[in-house]
Amino acid sequence: MSKAPVRGFPEAEFAARTQKAQTxxxxxxxxxxxxxTEPDVRYFSGFHTLxxxxxxxxxxxxxxxxxxxxxxxxxxxxxxxxxxWIGDIRTWSAPAPEDDGISLLTELLSPIAxxxxxxxxxxxxxxxxxxxxxxxxxxxxxxxxxxIADATLLVRSLRMVKSAAEIEKxxxxxxxxxxxxxxxxxxxxxxxxxxxxxRAFRREALTQGADDxxxxxxxxxxxxxSDVISPPTGRPLQAGDIVMLDTGxxxxxxxxxxxxxxxxxxxxxxxxxxxxVLWRATEAGIAAARPGxxxxxxxxxxxSVIAEMDGQGGDVGRLGHGLGMQLTEWPSHAAFDxxxxxxxxxxxxxxxxxxxxGKIMVHEENIVVRxxxxxxxxxxxxxxLPVI
Amino acid sequence: MSKAPVRGFPEAEFAARTQKAQTxxxxxxxxxxxxxTEPDVRYFSGFHTLxxxxxxxxxxxxxxxxxxxxxxxxxxxxxxxxxxWIGDIRTWSAPAPEDDGISLLTELLSPIAxxxxxxxxxxxxxxxxxxxxxxxxxxxxxxxxxxIADATLLVRSLRMVKSAAEIEKxxxxxxxxxxxxxxxxxxxxxxxxxxxxxRAFRREALTQGADDxxxxxxxxxxxxxSDVISPPTGRPLQAGDIVMLDTGxxxxxxxxxxxxxxxxxxxxxxxxxxxxVLWRATEAGIAAARPGxxxxxxxxxxxSVIAEMDGQGGDVGRLGHGLGMQLTEWPSHAAFDxxxxxxxxxxxxxxxxxxxxGKIMVHEENIVVRxxxxxxxxxxxxxxLPVI
Numbered sequence: 027m028s029k030a031p032v033r034g035f036p037e038a039e040f041a042a043r044t045q046k047a048q049t050x051x052x053x054x055x056x057x058x059x060x061x062x063t064e065p066d067v068r069y070f071s072g073f074h075t076l077x078x079x080x081x082x083x084x085x086x087x088x089x090x091x092x093x094x095x096x097x098x099x100x101x102x103x104x105x106x107x108x109x110x111w112i113g114d115i116r117t118w119s120a121p122a123p124e125d126d127g128i129s130l131l132t133e134l135l136s137p138i139a140x141x142x143x144x145x146x147x148x149x150x151x152x153x154x155x156x157x158x159x160x161x162x163x164x165x166x167x168x169x170x171x172x173x174i175a176d177a178t179l180l181v182r183s184l185r186m187v188k189s190a191a192e193i194e195k196x197x198x199x200x201x202x203x204x205x206x207x208x209x210x211x212x213x214x215x216x217x218x219x220x221x222x223x224x225r226a227f228r229r230e231a232l233t234q235g236a237d238d239x240x241x242x243x244x245x246x247x248x249x250x251x252s253d254v255i256s257p258p259t260g261r262p263l264q265a266g267d268i269v270m271l272d273t274g275x276x277x278x279x280x281x282x283x284x285x286x287x288x289x290x291x292x293x294x295x296x297x298x299x300x301x302x303v304l305w306r307a308t309e310a311g312i313a314a315a316r317p318g319x320x321x322x323x324x325x326x327x328x329x330s331v332i333a334e335m336d337g338q339g340g341d342v343g344r345l346g347h348g349l350g351m352q353l354t355e356w357p358s359h360a361a362f363d364x365x366x367x368x369x370x371x372x373x374x375x376x377x378x379x380x381x382x383x384g385k386i387m388v389h390e391e392n393i394v395v396r397x398x399x400x401x402x403x404x405x406x407x408x409x410x411l412p413v414i
Numbered sequence: 415m416s417k418a419p420v421r422g423f424p425e426a427e428f429a430a431r432t433q434k435a436q437t438x439x440x441x442x443x444x445x446x447x448x449x450x451t452e453p454d455v456r457y458f459s460g461f462h463t464l465x466x467x468x469x470x471x472x473x474x475x476x477x478x479x480x481x482x483x484x485x486x487x488x489x490x491x492x493x494x495x496x497x498x499w500i501g502d503i504r505t506w507s508a509p510a511p512e513d514d515g516i517s518l519l520t521e522l523l524s525p526i527a528x529x530x531x532x533x534x535x536x537x538x539x540x541x542x543x544x545x546x547x548x549x550x551x552x553x554x555x556x557x558x559x560x561x562i563a564d565a566t567l568l569v570r571s572l573r574m575v576k577s578a579a580e581i582e583k584x585x586x587x588x589x590x591x592x593x594x595x596x597x598x599x600x601x602x603x604x605x606x607x608x609x610x611x612x613r614a615f616r617r618e619a620l621t622q623g624a625d626d627x628x629x630x631x632x633x634x635x636x637x638x639x640s641d642v643i644s645p646p647t648g649r650p651l652q653a654g655d656i657v658m659l660d661t662g663x664x665x666x667x668x669x670x671x672x673x674x675x676x677x678x679x680x681x682x683x684x685x686x687x688x689x690x691v692l693w694r695a696t697e698a699g700i701a702a703a704r705p706g707x708x709x710x711x712x713x714x715x716x717x718s719v720i721a722e723m724d725g726q727g728g729d730v731g732r733l734g735h736g737l738g739m740q741l742t743e744w745p746s747h748a749a750f751d752x753x754x755x756x757x758x759x760x761x762x763x764x765x766x767x768x769x770x771x772g773k774i775m776v777h778e779e780n781i782v783v784r785x786x787x788x789x790x791x792x793x794x795x796x797x798x799l800p801v802i
Contacts, residue, residue: 033648077643079629079662080742082540082735102731105641105772120731121746123539149547151511152470159537160564162547176548225620232613237645240628241467253493255465257625260421274467343490343508347470354468358509384493 030235031194033278037111039189040072047089050180057143058135059089059177062156065351066148069185070095072110074279077103083120084127084157087112088134098130126158128165135165139172150178152356182356186348187370192280193394196349196372199236199277200284200392200403206231206275207286208405211414216265216290220246220258223271231275241274241283241353249294250385254378265291268411270388274353281353283374284390284404289413300335300381301411304389307331307377308407311346311359315373315393315400321363328359328377336379346376349392371395372403418623419582421666425499427577428460435477438568445531446523447477447565450544453739454536457573458483460498462667465491471508472515472545475500476522486518514546516553523553527560534565540744541566570744574736575758580668581782584737584760587624587665588672588780588791594619594663595674596793599802604653604678608634608646611659619663629662629671629741637682638773642766653679656799658776662741669741671762672778672792677801688723688769689799692777695719695765696795699734699747703761703781703788709751716747716765724767734764737780759783760791 047059047070061067064078067087078085086098097112100120107115116130138145149155155162166172188196206227213226223246228239244258245251246269254270263269272285287301307328314327328345344363348355349372357365359375367373373395378388389407393400435447435458449455452466455475466473474486485500488508495503504518526533537543543550554560576584594615601614611634616627632646633639634657642658651657660673675689695716702715716733732751736743737760745753747763755761761783766776777795781788 074645075643076629076631076645081542081740082742082746083731100731103643106644121539121748121750122731123750126539147547149551151509151514151546153546154469155543155547155550158539158541159535159543159550162543163537221625224625228626229617229620232617237609237612238616238627238630240626241464242626243464255463255491256494257462257464343471343488343510352467352469354470358470360509362509362511 030277031198035072035191039191040070040111043184044070044089044095046184047180048091050183051089051091051146054175054180055144056146056175056177057091057138058145059181060145060147061087061089063148063154066181068279068351071097071107071112073097073103073107075103075106084161086127086131096134098127098134126161128161131165132168135169135172139169142171142173144173144175146175146177146180148178148181149176153178185350186356187368188350188372188394192350193370193372195278195280196282196392196394197403199275199280200282202231202234202236202277203273203275203282203284204405205234206273210271210286210288211412214263214269214288214414217262219260219262220244221260223263224258227271227273231273235277236275237277239273239275242271244269244271250297250300250382250387252384252386254386254388263290266294268293268297268387272388272390279351281349281351282392282404283349283353284392285388286407287387287389287411289411291413293411293413296382297387298411300379300387303331303335304377304379304387305407305409308375308389308391311375311377312391312393312400312402315367315375315395317367317369317395317397319367321357321359321365321367322361324367324375325359325361328375332377332379335381338380345378346374346390348372349374367395369395369397418665419586423460423579427579428458428499431572432458432477432483434572435568436479438571439477439479439534442563442568443532444534444563444565445479445526446533447569448533448535449475449477451536451542454569456667456739459485459495459500461485461491461495463491463494472549474515474519484522486515486522514549516549519553520556523557523560527557530559530561532561532563534563534568536566536569537564538566573738574744575756576738576760576782580738581758581760583666583668584670584780584782585791587663587668588670590619590622590624590665591661591663591670591672592793593622594661598659598674598676599800602651602657602676602802605650607648607650608632609648611651612646615659615661619661623665624663625665627661627663630659632657632659638685638688638770638775640772640774642774642776651678654682656681656685656775660776660778667739669737669739670780670792671737671741672780673776674795675775675777675799677799679801681799681801684770685775686799688767688775691719691723692765692767692775693795693797696763696777696779699763699765700779700781700788700790703755703763703783705755705757705783705785707755709745709747709753709755710749712755712763713747713749716763720765720767723769726768733766734762734778736760737762755783757783757785
């Protein structure tokens with residue numbers, strides 16, 4: 027196990043994130059940001075708990091035009107929030123279906139509403155409203171004069187570019203994932219129920235130092251898999267299977283997200299060819315991932331190699347994405363995404379193709395973009411389909 | 415490892431769930447249900463994947479007044495959805511920020527809007543809007559005449575009462591959790607960094623047969639912990655620590671949710687007393703959990719014992735909740751919840767109290783309510799605080 031970085035972040039990191047947000051808020055005429063989701067609340071506060079798994083209680087963080095954010099949270103989280111840099115923590119005894127934070131929020135936002143001000147919330151692509159819609163409607167209905175703006179692009183522009191400390195965490199979990207995949211040939215074998223391989227993989231990732239393995243999907247079928255998002259079945263691995271495992275493991279709240287492909291006993295020619303094409307598509311993606319290029323450029327660099335074997339483009343919708351506090355983050359390597367790649371973005375390269383009779387293959391690596399090009403965070407996949 | 419039940423459900427189970435929903439929809443004048451979240455989509459379709467971890471793509475399931483549900487989903491999920499009982503699967507290549515399913519939904523809902531019909535969505539307590547709010551506003555704005563009703567109570571009434579097959583899965587994962595906790599004294603020890611105990615617990619749960627351990631929180635401090643939702647620190651366990659571990663482990667998409675308390679080396683008198691009070695509060699909850707009682711009754715049965723030591727009621731907000739496809743589900747054992755307990759509800763009993771200088775203790779067991787009272791799904795906690 028390699029030495030782990032320090033957990034958490036110094037207060038200066040949260041102060042810098044908040045100040046950057048406040049600069050953009052001033053430019054865009056926002057009188058506050060109201061954040062509701064686990065990653066957004068954690069990004070500005072450092073509040074880190076798996077308790078978000080419970081859908082029962084809403085949590086709110088308000089970023090004012092100046093000064094520290096204000097937390098409006100269930101009392102059960104007060105002790106943990108007091109350990110962050112947040113000073114102004116307002117709580118209620120939740121759950122309280124009649125008033126789950128609404129009157130506290132109304133009190134906070136009323137002065138802004140009174141002067142016809144504007145609050146930004148996340149309502150754009152890749153977001154969700156992490157509170158009851160009925161409560162949201164009641165909140166807004168009780169604040170006549172309040173304007174709501176979409177703050178998705180603002181928050182996205184901050185979160186897409188990682189700090190040195192974030193990159194250190196991401197590099198650490200990518201290393202753990204790489205060492206876990208390196209062990210797969212030791213614990214995967216013909217006759218093994220696929221679900222047992224999943225359990226063995228999770229156990230190995232924990233042994234290698236992962237905090238958790240919240241995401242593990244895969245496929246295993248004769249001559250190639252047809253699906254890339256399934257949980258495992260009890261079907262035993264057979265000679266001639268192509269096996270794919272794709273993990274989102276975490277360390278200190280940061281994800282790796284990559285996969286590896288293996289053949290059991292023997293590899294068929296078509297799968298070997300698909301593997302080679304995707305390996306070279308990934309190389310093209312690595313070469314294209316430089317500051318100033320767009321996500322569309324990255325997409326096209328990979329797609330031009332994929333087209334050797336599959337001109338249709340597949341049905342995955344994109345060939346990679348941002349990576350950080352979530353398994354998938356903005357941007358998308360897709361024809362629709364003109365986002366300009368910047369130094370210190372952490373990205374996945376995830377070329378895929380359809381082949382044979384309804385088969386699909388996916389490769390994936392994780393990179394950080396530096397001034398002079400991409401650095402791999404993952405140990406590069408073998409250039410030829412490994413046979414177990 | 416005990417023999418696992420069969421994975422998945424027969425088609426008849428989904429048909430029965432759908433028909434029950436449709437009966438209630440007819441009574442309430444609903445022309446359809448539009449479902450957006452992982453558990454709601456899975457409940458009516460059987461669509462089961464960890465891919466929901468990625469926030470990028472919305473997923474939609476529409477329950478019509480008669481017949482099978484209709485899936486409107488990203489193409490990447492089509493192969494997996496085709497393995498369920500759903501026949502009508504409409505897909506688009508997602509992500510597509512300009513039209514992430516909105517035109518497909520508009521096409522589906524236009525006839526209902528045209529006749530001034532009503533569609534139910536989940537907008538009440540313990541729900542979230544699992545799609546971009548901007549897209550939702552655009553969808554509704556494009557369907558003049560469409561009425562939106564809150565379907566939370568409808569879906570809640572179905573999901574709160576479990577089928578025999580669901581109870582079998584819940585019993586299986588509660589058994590796995592119980593056997594894992596039984597091993598804690600074997601792998602927990604003084605000097606062990608708390609985060610290493612978390613890793614050891616996860617590994618043991620997997621060994622015992624859990625598919626995953628998506629939720630594991632705890633506390634470990636001298637003479638009692640002060641927080642019950644934290645991730646672990648690297649602090650080594652010390653003699654005199656009171657340690658609590660609370661897990662939501664899963665099998666085939668169903669959760670256990672319970673905790674256990676331990677003392678390291680020695681237990682202080684106050685913590686032993688808190689443990690005894692909570693153990694007896696749980697007994698009172700078990701005795702009170704009968705069909706016809708309300709969640710308020712359950713709350714009061716436990717609270718009357720807790721009051722021996724803590725009259726304030728603590729800050730957790732409730733003393734247990736429903737359990738199933740989510741770590742926490744409706745109802746809540748709280749003064750505000752008059753839900754009548756029914757046969758085949760699966761519930762947690764989770765009494766807690768504050769004591770000493772800012773300490774808190776929590777106990778938790780999982781039960782299924784039968785005609786003649788509660789059956790434990792978890793192996794009952796020891797009546798006295800175990801010392802490791």
